[in-house]
Amino acid sequence: MMNRPQKYIEGEALHFQREKSNNALKLRVAVLVVCVLLVSALVVIYLLFELLTTREMLRNLELKQGTVQTNVAERVPEITPCSTVQPTCPEPEVKIITEPCNTIPTTTLQPTEINMLTQSYSTIPPTTPQPLDITTDDPCYKCEDGWKQHGGKCYFFSTSKSSWNESSTECITKGGDLVKIDSSEEQSFLRIAIQQKIKSYDDLFWIGLTDSAVEGRWLWVDGSPLNESLTFWFFHDEPDDWTGEDPDGKDCARMGPMYWFGISCKVTHRSICEKPAVALCD
Ligand SMILES: [Ca+2]
Numbered sequence: 001m002m003n004r005p006q007k008y009i010e011g012e013a014l015h016f017q018r019e020k021s022n023n024a025l026k027l028r029v030a031v032l033v034v035c036v037l038l039v040s041a042l043v044v045i046y047l048l049f050e051l052l053t054t055r056e057m058l059r060n061l062e063l064k065q066g067t068v069q070t071n072v073a074e075r076v077p078e079i080t081p082c083s084t085v086q087p088t089c090p091e092p093e094v095k096i097i098t099e100p101c102n103t104i105p106t107t108t109l110q111p112t113e114i115n116m117l118t119q120s121y122s123t124i125p126p127t128t129p130q131p132l133d134i135t136t137d138d139p140c141y142k143c144e145d146g147w148k149q150h151g152g153k154c155y156f157f158s159t160s161k162s163s164w165n166e167s168s169t170e171c172i173t174k175g176g177d178l179v180k181i182d183s184s185e186e187q188s189f190l191r192i193a194i195q196q197k198i199k200s201y202d203d204l205f206w207i208g209l210t211d212s213a214v215e216g217r218w219l220w221v222d223g224s225p226l227n228e229s230l231t232f233w234f235f236h237d238e239p240d241d242w243t244g245e246d247p248d249g250k251d252c253a254r255m256g257p258m259y260w261f262g263i264s265c266k267v268t269h270r271s272i273c274e275k276p277a278v279a280l281c282d
């Protein structure tokens with residue numbers, strides 16, 4: 001009889017305990033739901049605040065934009081067109097070269113180099129005027145046999161070789177002297193004549209020009225100074241005074257088929273003598 005109510009009481013207690021546990025669980029769920037709703041409400045409120053703030057900023061920006069546009073529109077007529085602006089360019093810096101010309105380094109050609117160069121240009125065919133174009137037989141002038149007449153002068157092209165001094169003496173013996181070149185026309189006549197006579201690249205002719213008295217002071221055989229505006233030296237290297245071949249340097253001038261070269265007066269070359277032609281006309 002005692003076991004039955006005891007079991008009933010225990011069952012009631014267990015039931016009451018479960019009921020209590022379920023109520024606690026419901027309470028927790030309800031609190032959780034309230035919290036979620038509260039957080040959601042706060043988020044919505046925050047977003048609404050941000051939206052209102054953004055709208056206010058946009059409205060302020062629109063007002064500022066309108067103000068700027070108005071100011072620009074008012075100032076446009078005051079702006080000078082770009083096309084009327086005169087550009088100013090800096091003046092180019094001009095440097096005046098004060099170095100003397102003789103500081104330019106020069107190269108001294110060795111005889112072999114000169115000969116090679118001479119050979120290279122000696123193969124150039126004669127250029128105008130051609131020999132037949134040059135008047136060499138003026139009937140009013142007469143030259144001895146073996147002399148070539150040109151412009152009232154007679155020219156003798158030797159076949160033998162001798163030093164510059166010996167060649168000058170030989171020309172004087174013939175009634176003239178080594179040739180003095182007085183004009184470009186006379187240079188052209190001699191150049192063409194030499195081109196017809198040379199047998200090799202080193203077959204050059206003495207002319208009446210020397211600086212043996214004073215180095216660098218070139219004189220013709222008649223004592224007149226060389227006209228610096230009427231020279232036909234081989235490019236800018238001539239005349240130098242290279243002493244590799246002769247301690248006295250290069251003091252006498254020889255002529256090739258195109259240009260003049262300085263050389264030791266002691267070497268032997270053919271020569272060109274010049275003397276006045278005999279005038280036949282009054
Ligand atoms: Ca002359």
Ligand SMILES: [Ca+2]
Pocket residue numbers: 211212215216240241249250251252262
């Ligand atoms: Ca010299």
